[in-house]
Every structure is written in structure tokens, then in C-alpha cells.
Amino acid sequence: MKEFSPKWKKSKSKRKHRKYLAKAHLKLRHKMMSVNLSKELRKQFGRRSIEPRKGDVVRIMRGEFKKKEGKIVRLDFKKYKIYIEGVQKTKKDGTKVNVPIHPSNLQIKELNLEDAKRLQNAHKKINHSQDMASSKKS
Numbered sequence: 454m455k456e457f458s459p460k461w462k463k464s465k466s467k468r469k470h471r472k473y474l475a476k477a478h479l480k481l482r483h484k485m486m487s488v489n490l491s492k493e494l495r496k497q498f499g500r501r502s503i504e505p506r507k508g509d510v511v512r513i514m515r516g517e518f519k520k521k522e523g524k525i526v527r528l529d530f531k532k533y534k535i536y537i538e539g540v541q542k543t544k545k546d547g548t549k550v551n552v553p554i555h556p557s558n559l560q561i562k563e564l565n566l567e568d569a570k571r572l573q574n575a576h577k578k579i580n581h582s583q584d585m586a587s588s589k590k591s
Contacts, residue, residue: 474533482530489514489560498575505535505556508565513540515558522562526551535559 457476464470477485487502488511495501505511505525512522518540527536534553541549566572 479530482533486528486530486533486535486556488535488556491560491562494561494564500575503561503564503575505559505561506565506568506571508567509561510563511535511537511559512562513537513554513558514560516554518552518554529553 483504488505489502507525509525523538526538535556536551540552542552543549
């Protein structure tokens with residue numbers, strides 16, 4: 454079977470796009486699982502989206518659980534799904550099961566900034582854009 458190619462740029466073919474997603478390596482899957490930021494966070498960090506982490510508070514924007522908020526409990530990079538605290542369905546035998554949600558249907562309300570490296574990466578884009586603006590003026 455053909456290996457994953459990082460040189461692949463684009464294609465209109467759904468089949469090729471599905472194959473690209475299925476064969477992507479873990480680092481690339483992290484990038485592709487980015488979630489939109491709320492308006493307040495966009496202003497604060499100067500970014501439109503960011504990679505989700507366990508502990509982030511998110512709001513569901515689409516689907517059966519629309520407008521529900523909760524903390525991220527688990528990230529499944531193999532299936533491109535996110536599990537959220539309090540978003541559950543009841544099975545016929547009465548047990549509750551977490552419902553997986555695609556990252557495109559979520560919006561981050563609060564970031565888990567316990568990790569100093571994540572805070573640094575979140576601000577990286579702001580610092581870079583300020584440096585670019587100052588270099589153009591001089």
C-alpha cells in the first residue's frame with residue numbers, strides 16, 4: 454500500500470482527501486484537529502483557531518447537543534473526535550456513554566493554560582505579526 458505523502462497539496466477528489474486524512478501522521482492530525490476560538494480569545498491571542506487540549510472548555514455549535522458547554526475529557530486523533538464532559542447518551546441497558554464530536558462543530562471558550570509552552574505558542578502569532586509590522590515601518 455502507498456505510504457503517506459507530506460508533499461500532497463490539494464485535490465478535488467473526495468477519495469484522495471479521505472485517503473490523505475486516513476494516512477496522516479500524528480503531528481499532522483494534531484494540526485488538522487484545530488478548533489475555533491471564541492471572539493474574546495481571538496482578540497486576546499490574535500488567532501482564529503488553536504489545537505484543543507484536555508481541560509479546555511468548549512461549546513458545541515452544531516448537532517444534537519448544540520449550545521452545551523463542557524470540558525474536554527478525551528481527544529481521539531485516530532478518529533478525529535473529541536469527547537466532552539456531560540455530553541452523553543443513554544444506551545438501552547441504562548449505561549451512559551460519551552458522545553464523540555468532530556472538532557469543526559466546537560468553539561473554545563476557555564483555554565487550559567497550565568502548560569507554559571502552550572501559552573507561549575498561543576502568543577507566538579501576535580508577537581510575529583507585531584515584528585512584521587514594525588519591520589515594514591522602518
